[in-house]
Amino acid sequence: MRNIVIVGFMGTGKTVVAKLLAQKLKREFLELDAIIEEKEGMSIKEIFEKKGEGYFREIEKGVVRETSEKKGLVVSAGGGVIIDEENFRNLKKNSTIICLEASPDTILKRTGSNTCRPLLNVPDPKKKIEELLKKRETHYKKADFRIDTDGMSVEQVAEKIRTLAQGL
Numbered sequence: 770m771r772n773i774v775i776v777g778f779m780g781t782g783k784t785v786v787a788k789l790l791a792q793k794l795k796r797e798f799l800e801l802d803a804i805i806e807e808k809e810g811m812s813i814k815e816i817f818e819k820k821g822e823g824y825f826r827e828i829e830k831g832v833v834r835e836t837s838e839k840k841g842l843v844v845s846a847g848g849g850v851i852i853d854e855e856n857f858r859n860l861k862k863n864s865t866i867i868c869l870e871a872s873p874d875t876i877l878k879r880t881g882s883n884t885c886r887p888l889l890n891v892p893d894p895k896k897k898i899e900e901l902l903k904k905r906e907t908h909y910k911k912a913d914f915r916i917d918t919d920g921m922s923v924e925q926v927a928e929k930i931r932t933l934a935q936g937l
């Protein structure tokens with residue numbers, strides 16, 4: 770059974786949706802960022818601050834490689850995971866990749882008061898969101914399915930993926 774890997778920009782609801790979907794499908798749930806934090810004994814924010822983004826991406830790559838060997842999981846991947854070609858190739862082996870999308874305003878609203886995302890801890894987060902979305906667009910488009918989550922509840926998004934997964 771192929772994994773279902775949920776990708777997409779920060780604040781698109783990957784983790785809450787993946788958790789609910791795993792419950793619905795009675796599958797094991799994994800969150801890649803949580804695995805990285807456990808391995809490193811630090812929060813993502815601390816890893817960025819103390820070791821830098823390059824280090825974080827290396828650890829992330831290793832975790833993606835390990836997870837890609839497994840089957841039958843529902844996985845929530847950090848927003849930068851499929852930007853890397855090697856990560857994308859590894860995930861494609863055993864996984865159906867679903868990308869959650871949202872408008873910059875929705876992303877800003879959902880990530881607004883939270884300071885745990887180092888890439889958005891900047892004076893003008895909306896501008897940063899727009900820039901990053903533009904830069905990453907072609908990569909997110911490579912997912913097997915894309916879902917626009919604007920105006921949708923977590924339940925609705927999870928249900929939509931469940932329906933998609935039935936046909937796989």
Ligand code: S3P
Nearest residue numbers: 778779802813847848849886887
């Ligand atoms: C990142 C997204 C974050 C986390 C890190 C980098 C990104 O995960 O992996 O802060 O590059 O988009 P979420 O998408 O779960 O917030």
